[in-house]
Structure formats: C-alpha cells, structure tokens
Amino acid sequence: MRGISLARHHGVAYPSFVPAGVLKLLAILLLLIAALDACRTAPVPAVAPVAAAPVVGDRGRGGECELAPGPVAAAGTLTVALPGSVDPAHAPVPASDAERLVFPQLYEPLVHIDCAGRMVPGLAESWSVDSGGRRWTFTLRHDAQFWDGAPVTAQDVLSSWRTRAPLLARHTVAPSSRELRVDPPGSLPVTWFAEAALVVTKPAPDGGWPIGAGAYWASGRTVTDALVAQPVSKQGTPLAAVAFREFAGTDPRDLLDQGVNLLLTDDPTVVTYAATGPQLFTVALPWSRRYLLVAPSGAAPDSLERQDLARAVHAEARAGTGLACLPPDSSDAATATPILPPRRLVYDRTDPTARELAERLVARGVLGAGVPAVGLAPADFVAARRANNARAYVIAVPFATACDILTITGETRVQPLIDTRSYAVVRRGMPRLLLDADGTVRLMPR
Secondary structure (H helix, E strand, O other): OOEEEEEOOOOOOOOOOOOOOHHHHHHHHHHHHHHHHHOOOOOOOOOOOOOOOOEEOOOOOOHHHEOOOOOOOOOOEEEEEEOOOOOHHHOOOOOOHHHHHHHHHHOOOOEEEEOOOOEEEOOEEEEEEOOOOOOEEEEEOOOOEOOOOOEOOHHHHHHHHHHHOHHHHHOEEEEEOOEEEEOOOOOOOHHHHHOHHHOOOEOOOOOOOOEOOOOOEEOOOOOOOOOEEOOEOOOOOEOOEEEEEEOOOOOHHHHHHOOOOEEEEOOHHHHHHHOOOOOEEEEEOOOOEEEEEEEOOOOOOOOOOHHHHHHHOOOOEEEOOOOOOOOOOOOOOOOOOOOOOOOOEEEEOOOHHHHHHHHHHHHOOOOOOOOOEEEEOHHHHHHHHHOOOOOEEEEEEEOOOHHHHOOOOOOOEEEEEEEEOOEEEEEOOOOEEEEEOOOOEEEEOO
16 A cells, blocks of 8 residues: 655745646637627536625635534544555646545645535635626735745736636736736636636746645655645644555555545445444535546437436446536547547446446447447547547546536537546544535645
C-alpha cells in the first residue's frame, strides 16, 4: 500500500502542468455560450439561482454539507484511503478518483458549490452578478495566500486563467489586487467558477507540484513519494496531519479494521460492513458521475432500458436522463474517422461499473449481433476515442451543469445510461469535512 503525504508549509518548490484538452473545453464553452445567447437560448441551471445583489459568503457555513460531527481528534496523523495512484503531473486538474480526493485539498478556486447548490467562499470572500446573470465581480479574501506564504492577488488569478482558460481570461480584468471583473460574451453557468481548471496556481521554481493556495501542500515529488498534510494554525495550535494511502488491490474493509479515518467507496458491501463499526458512520455523497454511450458512427439505439442497466451494476445507480457532454479532457475529439470503425464496444478496464454496463449492453444486443465488449487500459482507451477506433464507447463524465448545456454535433450520438454515487465512510473524531455538489470532500483543518 503506497503512501502520499501532504503538508502545510512555506518555502518549498513545485512544477506546473497544463492537462491536455482543458483549453479546448473552455474555448468550446465560451463559443457555445455566445451562440446560445445569439439564439436567445438559456442554459439549463443545475444549482440554486444566485442573487444579483452582492453576496458575502460564510466560509464556516456547513449545515447539511458538513460531514464530520462530534469532537475533533487530537493532533496526530489522520489516514485517508485512496482508490488508486496520484500523479503530480496532472495537478491541478484531476484525472482519476484518487486525484479528485487529493487535489481539492491542495488547490482552491474562487468559489465552491456546496451539496445544497449554494455558492460558498473559496479564494473569494464575496461576489456579485448583474441582473442579466453575465457580468461577475469577485473580491478575494484578505488572508488568501499560496503555500509559500505569498498573498494571492487578482493578477495571480488572471495569470492562472490565461494558462488554462485563455478565452475566459480575455474577458476578465483585475482593477485592484483583490478584485476581479468577468464579462464573458454570454451567461456562464455558476458552477464553472468552481471548476478545477479555474483554480489558482503559480509555477514552481524547482519542479514538484504547482504551487497552490489550498489548506495543504504536497511534499512528494513523484507518484510513489510520501506526501504529508501538516496544517499549522495561525494561532499556533497543533492540527492533525493527513496521510493518503493507496489501497488498490487491498480489501477496503481491511483498511477500516486498521483504523483508516476516511474512505470513499461505491461498493455496497463496504458500506454494509462499515455499519457494524461503532466508531464509523457513512454518508451518501451526491450523484456525481454519469455514464454515457457514445457512438461516433451514429450506431446507437433509439431507446434503452436504463432501469435494467442501473440494476446490472454493483455500485449504487439510477437511470440517467437528460442531455450530456463529453468528458472535460475533451479527448473524445476525433483526430481520425475510420470509414468502417471496428465492431466493438470499448470501455476503460479500470472502471468496474463501465465494464458491467458494457457487458450488459452487449448481452442485450443494443449495437447489433456480434459486437463484443472490449476493456482497454486508460491510455489505450483515450487513444481509441481520439481515433474513433470503435463502434461505441462507455464513458464516465462528471455530473455537472456544463454537461447539460453542451450538445454533440455531426453523426456522433450520445445517450445517458446511468448515474452513480459513492459513500464516505468516516471515523468519528475527524476534523471538519465539507461536501460539494460534485461529491468532492474537502478537509477543513481550521
């Protein structure tokens, strides 16, 4: 079981990396927004409406979105289980479930969307939007700072956006060190200001991780290094460190027996087992993942028995409905289109739910007789999608507002299959945990 530790510290150095496809996704979003406004078509909201008057958020707000009740454990080291490895090269935009658990502790956007659909403070302490829902003004927290102790300024935010969201940056100005004004060509979904692509980072001088402004910093320089979370209170009060441990290939129930403090799982047997532990409690997370059937050749059924598909998987699932978009890495944009794509239904073999769905779709013959389900390694799966090298694909995407306003053009057909969610298994005595609308769990050290 490999370890990753995180630490809150000053004076360390870390590298910058821009994930492939992030620029393209944001470019498509802004162009689409302009087109939608021209056609007077409003995006479909997925969160509560945001008032046009200035809003000041409560950084301590939790309520139903606060997961860890009861007294906080004494200072020491808390252990968080990871379902896979973490690659610093992907930071700050996660590419796996493990990274979706680690990166939000290291990097912070302007705002978060909590589990009730409310905008709550991140790096911004207040914000306002005009009556048309288009022009936004953000005011940064006076105490916002990077890992190295340098203050986070509006220019730092703008610089980060120029790297990962250049079109949005083109419509953003920083009139002062703490104020940002965003005036895009159309109405942005409010959830976009909470996206991982819009977190604030700065390049590191000596390699390692991009320098962030989250509650923790990462000390490990490679995937297998130890990374430790050592938050230090401004009042000097000692706070618990956090060690992340990879459990791929290990029964999660064994980790619970060994005293792990936080574990995310979509396995019902683990949830049932956790209910037997008096020091453990479980929380159902928001529906955070949608599985799609993507058919570049248009060879997809007109209707699907989605309830049947939801029953066919091991994870907790429900029938997926509504529009959907391609994954945020935009790796589904084809660079080649074979005249006759191979007769196969492809899925990521590291995703057991995708495998179960693919096998069920093949068993029901939704793509015709003789089309097999083929699992590929993640890199090969991405390559196959880019080359349109299959009849269809089972793909998992985040369950987010952006997916409800993007549409697929040409012959490609995209159909929702199911939605899934995970559970948090929490040991009593954990520090405060907050839950976001997309299922992100954030550790709050103070």
